[in-house]
Amino acid sequence: xxxxxxxxxxxxxxxxxxxxDIKKLYPKGMHEQIAxxxxxxxxxxxxxxxxxxxxxxxxxxxxxxxxxxxxxxxMAHHEVRDEIVDKVQQRVLEGMGLIVLHSGHxxxxxxxxxxxxxxxxxxxxxxxxxxxxxxxGHPIVEGLEKExxxxxxxxxxGERFDIPAPDTLVLISWFxxxxxxxxGCCYHRGKGKVFYFRPGHESLPIYYHEDVLRIIGNACRxxxxxxxxxxITWDNVQPLEEVRx
Amino acid sequence: xxxxxxxxxxxxxxxxxxxxDIKKLYPKGMHEQIAxxxxxxxxxxxxxxxxxxxxxxxxxxxxxxxxxxxxxxxMAHHEVRDEIVDKVQQRVLEGMGLIVLHSGHxxxxxxxxxxxxxxxxxxxxxxxxxxxxxxxGHPIVEGLEKExxxxxxxxxxGERFDIPAPDTLVLISWFxxxxxxxxGCCYHRGKGKVFYFRPGHESLPIYYHEDVLRIIGNACRxxxxxxxxxxITWDNVQPLEEVRx
Amino acid sequence: xxxxxxxxxxxxxxxxxxxxDIKKLYPKGMHEQIAxxxxxxxxxxxxxxxxxxxxxxxxxxxxxxxxxxxxxxxMAHHEVRDEIVDKVQQRVLEGMGLIVLHSGHxxxxxxxxxxxxxxxxxxxxxxxxxxxxxxxGHPIVEGLEKExxxxxxxxxxGERFDIPAPDTLVLISWFxxxxxxxxGCCYHRGKGKVFYFRPGHESLPIYYHEDVLRIIGNACRxxxxxxxxxxITWDNVQPLEEVRx
Amino acid sequence: xxxxxxxxxxxxxxxxxxxxDIKKLYPKGMHEQIAxxxxxxxxxxxxxxxxxxxxxxxxxxxxxxxxxxxxxxxMAHHEVRDEIVDKVQQRVLEGMGLIVLHSGHxxxxxxxxxxxxxxxxxxxxxxxxxxxxxxxGHPIVEGLEKExxxxxxxxxxGERFDIPAPDTLVLISWFxxxxxxxxGCCYHRGKGKVFYFRPGHESLPIYYHEDVLRIIGNACRxxxxxxxxxxITWDNVQPLEEVRx
Numbered sequence: 001x002x003x004x005x006x007x008x009x010x011x012x013x014x015x016x017x018x019x020x021d022i023k024k025l026y027p028k029g030m031h032e033q034i035a036x037x038x039x040x041x042x043x044x045x046x047x048x049x050x051x052x053x054x055x056x057x058x059x060x061x062x063x064x065x066x067x068x069x070x071x072x073x074x075m076a077h078h079e080v081r082d083e084i085v086d087k088v089q090q091r092v093l094e095g096m097g098l099i100v101l102h103s104g105h106x107x108x109x110x111x112x113x114x115x116x117x118x119x120x121x122x123x124x125x126x127x128x129x130x131x132x133x134x135x136x137g138h139p140i141v142e143g144l145e146k147e148x149x150x151x152x153x154x155x156x157x158g159e160r161f162d163i164p165a166p167d168t169l170v171l172i173s174w175f176x177x178x179x180x181x182x183x184g185c186c187y188h189r190g191k192g193k194v195f196y197f198r199p200g201h202e203s204l205p206i207y208y209h210e211d212v213l214r215i216i217g218n219a220c221r222x223x224x225x226x227x228x229x230x231x232i233t234w235d236n237v238q239p240l241e242e243v244r245x
Numbered sequence: 246x247x248x249x250x251x252x253x254x255x256x257x258x259x260x261x262x263x264x265x266d267i268k269k270l271y272p273k274g275m276h277e278q279i280a281x282x283x284x285x286x287x288x289x290x291x292x293x294x295x296x297x298x299x300x301x302x303x304x305x306x307x308x309x310x311x312x313x314x315x316x317x318x319x320m321a322h323h324e325v326r327d328e329i330v331d332k333v334q335q336r337v338l339e340g341m342g343l344i345v346l347h348s349g350h351x352x353x354x355x356x357x358x359x360x361x362x363x364x365x366x367x368x369x370x371x372x373x374x375x376x377x378x379x380x381x382g383h384p385i386v387e388g389l390e391k392e393x394x395x396x397x398x399x400x401x402x403g404e405r406f407d408i409p410a411p412d413t414l415v416l417i418s419w420f421x422x423x424x425x426x427x428x429g430c431c432y433h434r435g436k437g438k439v440f441y442f443r444p445g446h447e448s449l450p451i452y453y454h455e456d457v458l459r460i461i462g463n464a465c466r467x468x469x470x471x472x473x474x475x476x477i478t479w480d481n482v483q484p485l486e487e488v489r490x
Numbered sequence: 491x492x493x494x495x496x497x498x499x500x501x502x503x504x505x506x507x508x509x510x511d512i513k514k515l516y517p518k519g520m521h522e523q524i525a526x527x528x529x530x531x532x533x534x535x536x537x538x539x540x541x542x543x544x545x546x547x548x549x550x551x552x553x554x555x556x557x558x559x560x561x562x563x564x565m566a567h568h569e570v571r572d573e574i575v576d577k578v579q580q581r582v583l584e585g586m587g588l589i590v591l592h593s594g595h596x597x598x599x600x601x602x603x604x605x606x607x608x609x610x611x612x613x614x615x616x617x618x619x620x621x622x623x624x625x626x627g628h629p630i631v632e633g634l635e636k637e638x639x640x641x642x643x644x645x646x647x648g649e650r651f652d653i654p655a656p657d658t659l660v661l662i663s664w665f666x667x668x669x670x671x672x673x674g675c676c677y678h679r680g681k682g683k684v685f686y687f688r689p690g691h692e693s694l695p696i697y698y699h700e701d702v703l704r705i706i707g708n709a710c711r712x713x714x715x716x717x718x719x720x721x722i723t724w725d726n727v728q729p730l731e732e733v734r735x
Numbered sequence: 736x737x738x739x740x741x742x743x744x745x746x747x748x749x750x751x752x753x754x755x756d757i758k759k760l761y762p763k764g765m766h767e768q769i770a771x772x773x774x775x776x777x778x779x780x781x782x783x784x785x786x787x788x789x790x791x792x793x794x795x796x797x798x799x800x801x802x803x804x805x806x807x808x809x810m811a812h813h814e815v816r817d818e819i820v821d822k823v824q825q826r827v828l829e830g831m832g833l834i835v836l837h838s839g840h841x842x843x844x845x846x847x848x849x850x851x852x853x854x855x856x857x858x859x860x861x862x863x864x865x866x867x868x869x870x871x872g873h874p875i876v877e878g879l880e881k882e883x884x885x886x887x888x889x890x891x892x893g894e895r896f897d898i899p900a901p902d903t904l905v906l907i908s909w910f911x912x913x914x915x916x917x918x919g920c921c922y923h924r925g926k927g928k929v930f931y932f933r934p935g936h937e938s939l940p941i942y943y944h945e946d947v948l949r950i951i952g953n954a955c956r957x958x959x960x961x962x963x964x965x966x967i968t969w970d971n972v973q974p975l976e977e978v979r980x
Contacts, residue, residue: 137926143961146966164412176484177485192872380678392722414904433625476637678899
């Protein structure tokens with residue numbers, strides 16, 4: 001437990017470069033805002049990676065040295081190269097944690113791991129969201145004071161969210177305009193753990209929200225790979241017991 | 246409920262054409278053996294489709310007229326064209342049932358819907374398997390007399406089976422050589438229902454086994470699409486409530 | 491499938507006798523309103539039973555002849571005798587379906603089957619509820635036209651609802667006052683199937699709502715026991731395989 | 736994280752006092768053997784409590800100072816007083832972890848929390864058991880070298896195990912005599928986490944088995960309550976949003 005948790009915060013990082021208001025909100029990009037929060041947590045190391053870097057910043061070396069990867073993408077999902085997506089999937093199945101944020105629901109990696117369309121409803125009028133804790137003993141809600149928290153202005157995501165039913169449903173959102181959403185969804189996939197977390201938007205200060213950051217931090221800890229997971233044998237095997245007919 | 250359930254039984258249908266012993270066992274192919282059983286069930290219609298037919302027998306017309314598709318493949322998974330796989334996935338998400346049999350665990354369509362490697366252990370020495378009912382109130386075990394059934398000689402599949410935890414686990418297998426396996430696994434994916442069922446092998450008379458056939462029949466009924474499912478709206482939507490700030 | 495589904499609609503039936511307005515709304519009691527709907531469904535027979543009848547109307551004969559029991563109680567949960575609750579639990583574990591309605595969340599039978607407090611938040615100001623379909627391929631939502639339905643004035647129930655996570659979550663409610671709720675929850679318990687369904691209130695015409703009734707009817711069909719479930723052996727058993735050391 | 740995890744190891748502690756051979760095997764009782772192991776883990780404190788102590792050793796003070804309770808009982812389940820069982824249940828719902836061992840499947844507390852009979856098959860001929868890891872990324876299997884471990888001679892427990900489907904199924908057992916069993920089952924109940932773990936027997940040295948002990952230790956860590964869980968409000972609440980009609 002004394003080894004640091006190594007998080008790589010991945011961001012598409014286009015909006016922040018092409019839109020003045022967004023740049024003002026996240027001058028170094030959303031990834032730096034999230035990484036800075038994580039760096040303040042005991043035992044956590046955070047680096048960043050972005051789409052326009054070589055191999056999207058996700059070289060074999062980086063992936064091998066990543067315990068948990070967080071993912072934010074939106075307008076350029078299609079620019080993410082398939083072979084990088086395959087490598088990320090492989091790493092998740094081997095044990096790397098993956099935290100998918102907001103519009104990352106439509107990323108290649110999330111859709112690939114879910115096997116469904118991951119479609120949903122959306123609306124961008126800056127309405128209020130209230131996220132309710134559904135599983136109050138889950139480590140991802142550690143340290144929340146209340147059983148809900150509010151975000152004053154958000155892009156709405158509404159059900160039907162076309163995902164497999166989560167292994168554990170931690171949060172459900174209420175929206176002013178009349179919708180609900182499964183906003184905190186835990187999955188085991190292979191040896192890896194995946195958490196989808198709804199909040200976030202390029203043009204709103206959501207990654208400055210204390211409870212949103214707290215949950216991202218908790219999720220990184222929850223999704224950490226085992227220090228030592230049992231080795232698995234695949235394919236053709238010899239019997240462990242004598243087989244007589 | 247008066248409309249017939251339209252099942253399409255898909256088979257790779259290579260083994261039965263290239264191996265004499267297998268041909269003797271399943272003279273018209275495993276698909277015909279399964280389809281013949283299904284045709285004997287009240288309210289069920291069954292057609293077949295195979296890999297070497299144009300579009301693998303899965304034209305848009307066939308898929309549109311299929312309520313439940315059963316899938317057996319083994320040596321030629323890679324020959325299944327990706328655009329057909331994409332269409333099948335789309336139809337499942339729209340509500341078509343899918344029953345994946347035995348070595349179909351490694352089919353493109355199953356791996357795509359699961360999002361994991363679907364790897365497992367295997368061994369082919371003709372050992373005994375005993376399938377235990379874990380959820381005895383589930384419609385898929387309707388009509389089984391006992392809480393387990395045995396198959397005298399099988400190809401073994403052993404855990405770790407790299408799948409998402411099923412929504413409902415119905416059967417667990419015991420093998421003589423010392424392994425266990427989640428042999429009956431139910432999933433909701435989109436509006437569709439998916440059932441993975443382990444038994445089956447090209448060179449063994451497993452699709453003549455009364456309980457195996459019974460479960461395939463039950464699974465087809467369980468996986469039937471709704472007669473009338475709620476319509477879903479995706480993407481950008483107007484608020485259902487007045488939003489005031 | 492040709493045997494009728496035998497439903498017993500249980501109601502506390504106190505409110506309707508002691509309050510004029512409620513009596514006006516449900517002149518024969520909520521149970522008769524629900525039973526009348528069920529009797530209109532093909533292949534369904536419905537009888538009723540109420541608290542003040544001998545053995546609460548749930549004699550051994552009635553329970554033995556009940557495939558699915560629906561339960562509405564509120565002010566007199568404590569008057570339900572423990573030995574009757576034990577018998578109902580036993581019948582559920584043997585395969586009888588149980589549909590728990592609205593304030594039945596606090597009934598002895600539901601709490602006993604869940605193992606938790608089944609506590610929740612509530613408020614009675616006649617606000618609007620919108621129930622969203624979360625699992626659109628589930629038979630309980632068969633025939634709903636839209637992916638949500640609204641009830642104009644309800645008693646609100648809000649999360650945290652202290653229940654085990656449902657095996658399948660079918661509906662989530664949105665409330666005008668800012669809460670959410672898991673309103674349609676499926677469970678397997680023993681050989682029986684249990685469905686909790688939130689809508690209903692003694693002083694509101696909720697059991698006249700077309701979609702509410704439809705879901706109750708669908709839930710009865712879903713919760714039906716198997717025609718022939720596998721027999722289970724408990725306790726001390728002989729080995730099925732030779733055990734050598 | 737710097738606060739120690741306070742485990743109370745509860746044992747019926749009758750067998751060890753009444754049977755010479757068992758006394759020889761566990762001279763201070765199974766509880767001391769388990770507690771001694773736990774005391775060797777970093778950050779873990781373990782005390783013990785037994786049936787014949789006043790209030791079964793589970794006074795309000797002890798329960799209040801217990802983060803995780805482990806439970807072993809067998810011949811004297813009925814001697815556990817109902818009011819103590821109620822207090823333990825209440826503490827679990829408030830967040831205390833509970834690890835139920837072997838014949839504890841039939842304890843009042845486990846049956847109460849599960850809501851089912853918790854019946855199973857059993858046989859005592861000293862056969863071999865092999866426990867397979869089904870969820871290799873789960874923290875409860877941290878540090879296991881292989882994907883299975885064997886216990887050379889056990890009392891067999893076989894399916895059907897009449898429990899609710901676990902939230903996460905971590906281990907499945909294979910038995911020489913032909914049965915299988917869900918041997919490691921995780922549940923959320925209220926704010927508490929519950930783990931059922933099959934191995935253990937009064938007359939066999941199972942609590943000296945390295946992997947069995949390791950899993951008990953891991954389960955205690957997994958079941959630890961949150962340091963600070965969100966506060967929950969029950970019952971009648973005011974709206975959080977303006978409700979206009």
